[in-house]
Amino acid sequence: MNDQLASPPLLLVPGHWLGAWAWDEVLAHLPSADARTLAITLPGLDGDDAERATRTLADQVDAIRNALASLGASSDDPAVIAAHSGANAPVSIVLDRHPELVRRVVWVDSGPMASGMAFAPGLPAAVSELPLPPFDELAQQASLEGIEPEGLARFRARAVAEPAPVVREPVILTNDARLAVPTTLVCCSISGEQVMQMAESGHPMFAEVARLQQVDVIDLPTGHWPMWSTPRALAEIIRAEADRPADERAASR
Known part of the structure; x- marks a missing residue:
């Protein structure tokens, strides 16, 4: 069986302020x-969409x-979804509505949202709309470690x-079947140990993680x-996460 037939469908979903272009370097590898x-x-998140500021979570879920x-x-033939950061809102809803379509979700420095949560409810x-903040302000919210100056310039542009x-x-969210979807947390700016401690303590950011039936943690x-x-x-x-059996546990690394 060749790689195309053996590998499951893979969908990459970018976070806030980003488009498909954000995954270009990952796709190259x-x-x-x-x-x-x-x-x-x-x-x-399409700058050419004249009505983009009116788009909703429902629109993103449909997409x-x-x-x-x-x-x-x-x-x-369920898919693997890799979701970065703020993509957790629409992807959490998709997992709730269509858990049968997802073989595994790989959260990239992110995690599932709990029902009733919003990014900026107030x-x-x-x-x-919320524009990309100045980088000195953004760095107080999320680490910019490892991004070269040209990368930051591309991000801004x-x-x-x-x-x-x-x-x-x-x-x-209303369907607890989502909790059975195998989940991988790729922990970058916060270590896997910290994430699991926050989940176990009921921290709102990761409280949903504690309810999942299968969670694998990988530190990057x-x-x-x-x-x-x-x-x-x-x-x-x-x-590696996309291609392994759903019931195979991954060692943290």
Whole structure:
């Protein structure tokens, strides 16, 4: 059986301010990146979309579902989703609505959201979008470690402001079947040990992790954007996690 037939569909979903372009360096290091591998730009993050500031979480969920369909994902051939950072809101909803379509989810310096949570629930109604903050401000929220100056320049030039509805709306989850989807946490700016301690203590950011039935933790020490700081290492982890049996436990590394 060749790699194309052996490897499951793989969907790469970028976080806040990013489009499919954010995964370019990772895709270059995926040995079997083909018709069954896709990086997407979520609705609201396409700078050419004149209506992008009105896009919602529901729009993003539909886009992910459509992307899975385009990859041929089904209950017989479920996909692996790699989701970075703020992609956790729409991806958490997709896992809730369509757990049968997902063989494994790989959270990249991220994790599943709990029902009722929102990224910026108190965002004033008058605010229509959240632009990428200045880097000195952003660095107080998420580590920029490992990104070269040219990478930061590309980030600034290509970033698209996040639509307010996407960050304001709460994630509503009703299907506990999502908790059975095998999960890998790729821990970068926060160690796996810290993440699991936060989960066990009920910290809102990772409380949902404590409810998952199968969680594998892989440490990749770098900043919050490993697709730029360590793209080869991240690609190797994603490929390995995508290709292993769902019930096989991964050693933390």
